Amino acid sequence: MFRKILSTIVLVLFLMSSLALAADPSQEVNALDKTVAVEKVIYGTEQTGALVDRVKKLETDIYNTDSQDALLTKIDKLYAYVKGGNGAESSLLLRLNAAEWSVAHTVNNGPALQRLDNLEHSIYGASEKGGIDERITKLLSLTYPAGQVNAVHTTVNKDLLIKIQMVSSLDSRSSRVGDDVIFQAAEDVYSGGVLVVAKGAMGSGKVTKVERSRNFGRDAVLEMSFDSIASLDGSPITTYVGDKAKEETQSLAKAAGATVAGMVVLGPIGVVGGAFVKGKDMTVAPGAIMYIQAQADTLVEGLSVTN
DSSP states (O other): OHHHHHHHHHHHHHHHHHHHHHHOTTOOOSHHHHHHHHHHHHHSSOOOSOHHHHHHHHHHHHHSSOOOSOHHHHHHHHHHHHHOOSSSSOOHHHHHHHHHHHHHSSOOOSOHHHHHHHHHHHHHSSOOOSOHHHHHHHHHHHHSGGGOOOEEEEEEOTTOEEEEEEOSOEETTTOOTTOEEEEEESSOEEETTEEEEOTTOEEEEEEEEEEOOBTTTBOOEEEEOOOEEEOTTSOEEEEEOOHHHHHHHHHHHHHTTOOGGGSEEOGGGOEETTEEEETTEEEEOTTOEEEEEESSOEEEEEEEOOO
16 A cells, blocks of 8 residues: 555656646756757857767866866756856856946847857957856956956846847748747846846747738738747746737837827737838838836846946
8 A cells, every 4th residue: 555655656746747847848957958058058059979078078168178077967067057056156148248248238149159259359359268267257357346247136027128129020921820039128127226138138939820911901910929038147038018018119109209000009919119011911120119028027147237
């Protein structure tokens, strides 16, 4: 009887953990997943070859050394360095974003190694040698007092407004359900005096509904979701377009001299500045401005600065 009860408990726990992973398929749970996640941050794409060689390359590029730790220990350390969460240091992405933001008050996107090269070129005129960690530390020593980034944990409150501009070009004649919708923060976003989303941070969503214009004066329909945007530490903030965001976008359109009736209403997401109707079809051009809002309270690491 005891063994049967124990087996049942183990089965329930297994099913619960499986459901949790299914609910969050992006969560890296094993050594290979973690390695791929680090590679995508550093190089932009998953690398090929034996896992031990890939980890050795990561260690060399980041720390300029190849440690003698066990393979799994190496991977865990690399993952904590890039993603944060080890409780001691800020993530690589937060430090790199802080360095970029201190120079231009905007952040760039792409592989961390390429971003670091570009930042060094803008400051020194050439790329520096050494590991990524050493190079970022040197940059921070130039841009922050004693090289210390005043990073703090804070909560992005539900419904915090985020002003964005479209990167994707959408058209009811060519867009398809499932197409990516790419946008970026149009300005810095603060929560309690802490910079939580920097101008230039990328966000993404999906085209959710497309209908071409039809006979008898029926206009095209183009609807989309705005699912998340990157915080300063690189973690995603889940977003959507609610009533608060719609109201702010309408106010933005009016302030620009456009009437609400003259703008395009994209289904449930509200008025989008920069979108327009050509004939009876609908397009959204890159640069179109609107607001989205945080969907839930989200704990992130941000930068305490004078706003």
